[in-house]
Structures are given as structure tokens and as C-alpha cells.
Amino acid sequence: MALTGIQIFKMLPGTNCKKCGAATCLAFAMNLASGKAELDACPDVSAESREKLSAASAPPIRPLIIGYGPTATKIGGETVLFRHEKTFYNPTGIAALINDSESDADIAAKVKRFQKLQYLRVGLNLRPELVVVKGGARLAEAAKAVVDNSDLSVILYSEDVAALKKATDALAGKNPLIGPATKANAADVAALAKEAKVPVWLKAVNIDEVAELTKTLTAAGIKDIVIDSGARTVKDAFTDSLGIRRAALGGNRDYGFPTIAFPVEITDNLAMQTAVAAALIAKYAGVVVLSDLDGASVFPLLLERLNIFTDPQRPMTVVQDIYPINNPDENSPVLVTTNFSLTYFIVSGEVEGSRVPSWLLIKDSEGLSVMTAWAAGKFSGDDVGMYVKKSGIADKIKHKSIIIPGYAAAILGDMEEELQGWKVAIGPREAAHLPKFLKEFKVS
Amino acid sequence: MAFQIPTVKYSGKINQVPVGAKKVLLGGQTAYNFHTFEGEFPNKPKIALDVWDYDPKDEWPAALVEAFQGVTGDPAAWAKKCVEYGADIVVLHLKSSDPNAQNTGAAEAIANVQKVLDAVDVPVIVFGVDNKDKDVETLAAIAEKFAGKNLVLGPVTDKNYKQIGAQALAYGHTVIARSPIDVNLAKQLNILLTGLGLPLDKIIVDPTTGGLGYGMEYGYSVMERIQMAALVQQDDNLQQPMISFFGEDVWKTKEASLPTAENPQLGDAQCRGVLMEVTEAVAVLHAGISVISMRHPASVKIVREYIDKVTDGGAVSGGLPEVPITKF
Ligand code: SF4
Numbered sequence: 001m002a003l004t005g006i007q008i009f010k011m012l013p014g015t016n017c018k019k020c021g022a023a024t025c026l027a028f029a030m031n032l033a034s035g036k037a038e039l040d041a042c043p044d045v046s047a048e049s050r051e052k053l054s055a056a057s058a059p060p061i062r063p064l065i066i067g068y069g070p071t072a073t074k075i076g077g078e079t080v081l082f083r084h085e086k087t088f089y090n091p092t093g094i095a096a097l098i099n100d101s102e103s104d105a106d107i108a109a110k111v112k113r114f115q116k117l118q119y120l121r122v123g124l125n126l127r128p129e130l131v132v133v134k135g136g137a138r139l140a141e142a143a144k145a146v147v148d149n150s151d152l153s154v155i156l157y158s159e160d161v162a163a164l165k166k167a168t169d170a171l172a173g174k175n176p177l178i179g180p181a182t183k184a185n186a187a188d189v190a191a192l193a194k195e196a197k198v199p200v201w202l203k204a205v206n207i208d209e210v211a212e213l214t215k216t217l218t219a220a221g222i223k224d225i226v227i228d229s230g231a232r233t234v235k236d237a238f239t240d241s242l243g244i245r246r247a248a249l250g251g252n253r254d255y256g257f258p259t260i261a262f263p264v265e266i267t268d269n270l271a272m273q274t275a276v277a278a279a280l281i282a283k284y285a286g287v288v289v290l291s292d293l294d295g296a297s298v299f300p301l302l303l304e305r306l307n308i309f310t311d312p313q314r315p316m317t318v319v320q321d322i323y324p325i326n327n328p329d330e331n332s333p334v335l336v337t338t339n340f341s342l343t344y345f346i347v348s349g350e351v352e353g354s355r356v357p358s359w360l361l362i363k364d365s366e367g368l369s370v371m372t373a374w375a376a377g378k379f380s381g382d383d384v385g386m387y388v389k390k391s392g393i394a395d396k397i398k399h400k401s402i403i404i405p406g407y408a409a410a411i412l413g414d415m416e417e418e419l420q421g422w423k424v425a426i427g428p429r430e431a432a433h434l435p436k437f438l439k440e441f442k443v444s
Numbered sequence: 445m446a447f448q449i450p451t452v453k454y455s456g457k458i459n460q461v462p463v464g465a466k467k468v469l470l471g472g473q474t475a476y477n478f479h480t481f482e483g484e485f486p487n488k489p490k491i492a493l494d495v496w497d498y499d500p501k502d503e504w505p506a507a508l509v510e511a512f513q514g515v516t517g518d519p520a521a522w523a524k525k526c527v528e529y530g531a532d533i534v535v536l537h538l539k540s541s542d543p544n545a546q547n548t549g550a551a552e553a554i555a556n557v558q559k560v561l562d563a564v565d566v567p568v569i570v571f572g573v574d575n576k577d578k579d580v581e582t583l584a585a586i587a588e589k590f591a592g593k594n595l596v597l598g599p600v601t602d603k604n605y606k607q608i609g610a611q612a613l614a615y616g617h618t619v620i621a622r623s624p625i626d627v628n629l630a631k632q633l634n635i636l637l638t639g640l641g642l643p644l645d646k647i648i649v650d651p652t653t654g655g656l657g658y659g660m661e662y663g664y665s666v667m668e669r670i671q672m673a674a675l676v677q678q679d680d681n682l683q684q685p686m687i688s689f690f691g692e693d694v695w696k697t698k699e700a701s702l703p704t705a706e707n708p709q710l711g712d713a714q715c716r717g718v719l720m721e722v723t724e725a726v727a728v729l730h731a732g733i734s735v736i737s738m739r740h741p742a743s744v745k746i747v748r749e750y751i752d753k754v755t756d757g758g759a760v761s762g763g764l765p766e767v768p769i770t771k772f
Binding site for chain 1: 447478544545574698709711742746749753754759764767
């Protein structure tokens, strides 16, 4: 059960000594309650309160960060089973597996290629961010080849603790996720992780053994743990992922950690790995590991991840702006519509599908669809006309034609009055009819 | 200590809908899709492939056209090809009936349905163009002409449910009830259709799916909410099997048809559209969909293997399409 700020405050020393960084104990308590602070920041809390508080205040799934720089990947921290119940916070990390038996030159070429897999989409840069380096004898060299030739973050994969130590040292400051901790080596891996201050992943023989391993690691003082239940079939991978999420949200602390899944060890076939990863991005994996990163597989997964991890509660809007579609030029048609994100997605999708280079103007209408916005006076002729003027679109085109949505046909008169010299055309009511409309449309 | 997955207490069940003359069963589950550890999952989700009533080879990406080389101008040969490729169901799209396109009439539509029915014995979905009046014109005539064949007719919306619903009821067909990404509208349309007297085993729900990367999450969450209402909250107005037509959205995107050389970061052009289709398929299947409508035969192979293995367990079979790695 989560405690309120006041309940937490009662268990704090009450001296307002500021050592935690907060102005008062009460302020610190409020931060704790909302998950913005960690109890460890207060050095003076009593052992008894500490026990009570850490049990009650820790999030059900431990949030942690793998890696460094632009590819630092935060996973865990989730609070619900279904995104509509609140939101999913931390997108699944996407990784490729590299064996340390590959030459440094091959690894360099690979990770340079991986780093170029970046896609700009609605103002966001989508990219895979992780590489798993697996092996033993050459683990450190291979890991070094990854970070020397790319900005990708690293997950180390070796049961040989000596090799793991060498590689962890080689990645000092790069915060790799190290492991796997198994029943045989958990104590040693924990000691290494504690010293290097890096997160640890564990590999169980099955989901039952996970609890035993998380207990061992936790007792050794490790907090940042990632779970591999050992699942190596499609069915087990899905069922374990679901089981761990349900158990964690149900308060089972032994399973309260993010997970890592290995589609690459389920099948050699990258198409099927992609299918499994698609399931696990929607259904709870912290990291998915593939045999390679290739646009044909990674791009669809990144789109899915973008969609699934979009906050369903945020106002569904896109930024008021000029959106070029299909590389438009000065003779390309201009369309204007509202900033309801579904309107934007559907209209931009149809325009894109038409292959007709076009400018799409998105006018802020407080997230309303065309019909509602027009009815509510948020998409009036004066308003839209004024926006078109100040948007700067006139500098990008040589003509003066603009297409308005069919459902807002009524604003034509006011708009032409506001936009002297422009020709306002009425587009179709349904976005699906846009391709045909655009193909036949002539600017003037 | 043995781990126990905390289970969900389900109180509802998805109605089982038999489609086609051979009565292929849809739905019937008493738990979320693939949750075989906590409920019945009697009928694996089915895969449908598209057939158009005119040749779309100038509109479709090369990857798709190649897969159906030589049959795209002939609905009968095309439908056969779909079955060869492993489709459980064929969707005949009456694309040429679109008043904004060729505006062909009921007679042409009937002739094409006849061709497809003569060519294959899998269930056939006859799909209009989402134009409320035109779809009434074609689908009502088809319903009457093919009485007793248990065709699946769609889309039926709140604007034309009376006319198409009544014809389906009179001549023994199943309908696809389409509503725009909204749980309450889906429920409302179900109530309207059952109000006409249409039995629960004659309705499939299409909650509308956004395209991958184009707002898929809205449809995805509506599906999950419908499943939750149906199975956990026992809302008997939402207990119909659901269908998702995302293939259309996927293949319409720019990325699905961009040649490899133009943007090698997007990988092999043949594979890219397929894996976009596969990715969206797997996502909506886990959100509760019982029938997916796709376009590419390679997608069918991969998704079928996924459905089989996530339901039954076991190792992944060989012979799946390979993804060539694009170096640049
Ligand atoms: S460090 Fe502890 S005692 Fe000091 S102000 Fe913060 S909460 Fe209060």
C-alpha cells in the first residue's frame, strides 16, 4: 500500500536539517510519496521507520537505467497492466546480440550500422539503443569495440565472473547492465556490481527460481536487478512476462523488477524474433534482444513502441506547425486541419499514401476534431485565415491556394475575406478521399 | 518455491460465431487471448487475406504485387491463391463500387461474389467501401442473392445497420459492425443490431484500428477495454469476436513501398511491409482480436507460426521467411 505524504512525515526525524536536499522533512515526505525522492537521501531516519517506509514507498517495479549518454535506457517503473489504466512510462529497450567471437572490425562495422538506424517521427528521434555482448575470453575487447565505434549502450552476457569483471572495468563510466547472475555465481556477480555501481541481470532456470535469485542479490545489497526468467519458447516468453508483471503489481517484491527477454535465443529466424519482440513490447518486457538490428525489423518495432508507450491521458494533440509531407516544393498544395492527433495521423497518413508532395498546416484547435472544432468556434474562418498568414507558409510556396476540410466548408467565406488574394478550396469530408482529391487538385 | 501467476477472475465469455458454409468458428474464449493458463481458448485467431474486385497493381507496392503476380485481375484465381497461401478466410473488397471511383453496381458485385464462392470453400467476407448508401445497395442485393451461404457482410455502421442488418437477418448472413475507435459506440451499435433481432452468433465487431505509427494505440486500447468489459465486467453487449483490418493501413504508408536503395536504413523493401504487418498483427492479437485481415502471404506464414506457438508452446518451426540484412 502506498503511504500518503503525511503518513511518511510522521516517521521522519522531524528536525528539518535539510541533509536530504529538501527544505523540510514534510517537503521530503511529499517527494517520497510521489516517487520523486529516495528514502536513502535522509541519513537520520530510524531503522524501524526505514523498514516500514522502504517496504511501503518503493514502486512495485524497480525503475533503473542501463547505459549512458544519448542511449541511456530507463526501464521498469511501470504501475499498470493495461496502458489505458494510466500509461506505460518507460519504453522497452531494443538490443542486438553480438558474440565476442566476432572480430573487432566486424563489430565496429555492425555497431556503426546500428547507430545509423535513427528515424525522425512527429518531432521524436526513434532508435534502438542497446547491444548485448556475449562470450567470455574476448568480452572486454568486444565491449570496447562497441563503445569505441558507436554511442550504443551495453549489456554484458557472460557467466564467467573474471571475464565480466574485465569487461565491466573496460566500460567504466558507461553503466553497463552486467550478468547473468545465476545460482552458481550470484554472490560474485553481486560483489562486482556493487563495486562498479552497475545494474545486474539474472538468469533463472525457470520462473520459480527467479525469487531465489532476486533474494540473494537483494540480500547482497543490489537494488537494480533485471530478470530473465529463462524462458526460451514463444509461449513461455509471453506467459512469464505476463506473470512477472502481474506478480509485481500484486505486491510480490521478489518479482518487482524489469525484465529482459531473448527472442534471439528462441529462434534464429529474425522475422519470428520480430513477432515475439512485438508481443513483448506490448506485454511488459524491459529489454528485448534480437540477433541483428535491421531497418525492416527495427523500424516497425520502434513504431509500435512509440504507439504503445504514448500517454493515453495527455491531451491528444500535435504541435501547431507546418508539416511537409513527401518532400513538397513551392508548387505543392497546402492543406489545413486541426491539431487533434488522430486527425493529424489520419490526414497525414492519407496525404503520405497519395504520394503527392504537400504542405500540411496544423492549426491549434485545442485538440478537437474538425467537426467539433468548427462547431465550438475553434476553427473559424478568421482564426484559420490569421493562422495561415502568420504560419510563414507563404514564404515556402509560389501560389495562393489552400485546401480546407470538407466538414469545415462553412468557413470558406470568412477565410477568403481574411486571406485577401488567396483561393480557398473545399477538400473531401473523409480523409480516405484525399489521395484522389490531391491527385486531381491544381494549385492556382 | 513454485511460482503461481496471479490469475484474473473472468465472468464473461466471447460469443462463438460460425462463419461461412463450413462454419469456421470465431471467438468462444473465456480469457484474454493466449491466456491458456487461466481460461478456455477454443478457437485460435483466424487470418484473412484481401482480394480486390479490380486489379490494383498500379496502386499497390511492388512487394505485394509480386506476391500475387498474374492473379490480381481475376477475383477467382486471386481467392484461390489466398487459400494456397494459407488464408483461413478471404475478404472480397468491392473497391470498384466506390462512387468516388468506378461506381460499379450490385450486378457486378454479385458476379464477383459468385466467382469467389465458386473458387474457394473458405468463409468469405464481402466488404463494401464504407459509404453508407452504396454499401446498402450492394450488400443488400448480395445478401438476398446468396441466401443461406452465411457470408460475412460489412462494414455495417450506425448509419446503415437497419437496411443491411435486416437483410442479413432475413437471409442468414453474419455482419461486421464497424464503429470509430470508441468503446461506447461499439456497444451502441451492438445493441442496435441485436435490437433488430440479429442473433449474437451473427455479429463480429470491427472497433477500427489505426495504422502502425499512425495512432495504432487508440484502437489498441479500445480493443483491450472491450475485452476487459466483455470478459471481466461481463458486459454482454460487448462479447462479440473482433476483427481488425490493419493490412490496408500498413501497405498505404510511404515506408511500405519505398525501394531499399532510397533509404537503406529502413531495410529490405520486400520485408519491411511484411514486418510492419506482422508487428501490428501481433499487437492487436494480444489486445483481443479474433480475425486479422492482412495482405502479404509472408505475413500469414509468420503470424500463423506465432499464433500456433504462443497458444500451444513448443519450438519455432523451420521454413519461415528470412530477413536479409541490409548493409550500408
Ligand atoms: S534529511 Fe531527514 S531529517 Fe533532515 S530534513 Fe531531510 S528528512 Fe528531515
